[in-house]
Amino acid sequence: MDLxxxxxxxxxxxxxxxxxxxxxxxxxxKEADVILHDNLVSDAILAINTTGEKIYVGRKFGxxxxxxxRQQKINELLCAHYQKGKKVVRxxxxxxxxxxxxxxxxxxxxxxxxxxxxxxGISAALAAANIFNIPITERKKSNAMLICxxxxxxxxxxxxxxxxxxxxxxxxxxxxxxxxxxxxxxxKLLEVCKDDTIPVNAASNVSRSNQxxxxxTLGSIQEQIKNSTLQMPVVxxxxxxxxx
Amino acid sequence: MDLxxxxxxxxxxxxxxxxxxxxxxxxxxKEADVILHDNLVSDAILAINTTGEKIYVGRKFGxxxxxxxRQQKINELLCAHYQKGKKVVRxxxxxxxxxxxxxxxxxxxxxxxxxxxxxxGISAALAAANIFNIPITERKKSNAMLICxxxxxxxxxxxxxxxxxxxxxxxxxxxxxxxxxxxxxxxKLLEVCKDDTIPVNAASNVSRSNQxxxxxTLGSIQEQIKNSTLQMPVVxxxxxxxxx
Numbered sequence: 001m002d003l004x005x006x007x008x009x010x011x012x013x014x015x016x017x018x019x020x021x022x023x024x025x026x027x028x029x030k031e032a033d034v035i036l037h038d039n040l041v042s043d044a045i046l047a048i049n050t051t052g053e054k055i056y057v058g059r060k061f062g063x064x065x066x067x068x069x070r071q072q073k074i075n076e077l078l079c080a081h082y083q084k085g086k087k088v089v090r091x092x093x094x095x096x097x098x099x100x101x102x103x104x105x106x107x108x109x110x111x112x113x114x115x116x117x118x119x120x121g122i123s124a125a126l127a128a129a130n131i132f133n134i135p136i137t138e139r140k141k142s143n144a145m146l147i148c149x150x151x152x153x154x155x156x157x158x159x160x161x162x163x164x165x166x167x168x169x170x171x172x173x174x175x176x177x178x179x180x181x182x183x184x185x186x187x188k189l190l191e192v193c194k195d196d197t198i199p200v201n202a203a204s205n206v207s208r209s210n211q212x213x214x215x216x217t218l219g220s221i222q223e224q225i226k227n228s229t230l231q232m233p234v235v236x237x238x239x240x241x242x243x244x
Numbered sequence: 245m246d247l248x249x250x251x252x253x254x255x256x257x258x259x260x261x262x263x264x265x266x267x268x269x270x271x272x273x274k275e276a277d278v279i280l281h282d283n284l285v286s287d288a289i290l291a292i293n294t295t296g297e298k299i300y301v302g303r304k305f306g307x308x309x310x311x312x313x314r315q316q317k318i319n320e321l322l323c324a325h326y327q328k329g330k331k332v333v334r335x336x337x338x339x340x341x342x343x344x345x346x347x348x349x350x351x352x353x354x355x356x357x358x359x360x361x362x363x364x365g366i367s368a369a370l371a372a373a374n375i376f377n378i379p380i381t382e383r384k385k386s387n388a389m390l391i392c393x394x395x396x397x398x399x400x401x402x403x404x405x406x407x408x409x410x411x412x413x414x415x416x417x418x419x420x421x422x423x424x425x426x427x428x429x430x431x432k433l434l435e436v437c438k439d440d441t442i443p444v445n446a447a448s449n450v451s452r453s454n455q456x457x458x459x460x461t462l463g464s465i466q467e468q469i470k471n472s473t474l475q476m477p478v479v480x481x482x483x484x485x486x487x488x
Contacts, residue, residue: 137342169402
């Protein structure tokens, strides 16, 4: 039991397809003794580890358990398993630093003097852009891309203004966790951009066997989604059309 | 020679470490008969293919060759090698759709009815965030992240306003290809944000053996970089401190 060589790995699982893990993430997952994983980590990815213990520490949409307490429990589990000499992987869907709350765990591990490494993952917006050929940046069209959440639009005037200006300037906006908040987001974007022809893509379960995309405009997408069976998780890519 | 099963793969090479390729990218690179690669693709990544032909089609900083003509040549090479029945990989540093100009090649291949697939890569800003533990998103601090280039700040008032508003609202801005334009970018951000204590990280050669980071503020970073030997490529992460 060589504690000195051991580290805790905070690993990005990407969008769901095990082939979209990084080589490094795949290796850490395969070799782990204990995997603490979130709700959106795919079964296909968990299945590449055949021997380790898997502990579900996720939170589903609508779960009202206390966030601080939940995070504290995860931190304590990371610490406890590390101190037993286990190879611990903390597996987060997407990228650990893109809405993965890696900072809270990184700070805790730093305080406890537990060595750790954070391994990036392909985030949903980038996976969707590549898989569905949506040019989120393109010469002379879009030279910036914003990653935000459905909640962002409610947070401050400053942010909403920033988002709308970026979109008006021709850039691409990706909104995470937006499906249930479309009725709030779309009117706000329309209010500032005053253009209901701006393209909107709603990509669901990106890279998984049930992946799906609906393409419309700021004016049409709400009705299109209402008439569909589109499932969460959904990432919205606004401001670019898929190449066809 | 089974043309029907063959595709052209436009592959994201990530920041440079072969372990940060996706599993799928790594597989395509290893199996390729021909690899057309850019300037920033690392030697370590090219070395994982031991049998294929490697064709350099990149452009270095300061190169003034005609972009349209250069792209046309690349398109023709992709097509010619595909038609010979070769497994063709077009290898781009970072992510193909994040300043990788995948759209131009995807449109060409679509027109020519050549089947293709685009494989995402870890983009430099996300690699830097994970490797150096810079919380680009964090609960109650930053819930949005902007990816832009050093040129963006010159493009339009609309964009600059958007960038500055995002930064003022506490979000994180990543600027690609910014080292040589710092003297233009920093004054513009200071002008709008009026806060010279906003943190700035300049990360060079992320994930490679010579990786380096300089952390300062909007007020200090220019002087710090001037007194350093920081090498291109550099990605700037503005608005967050590394966890220490």
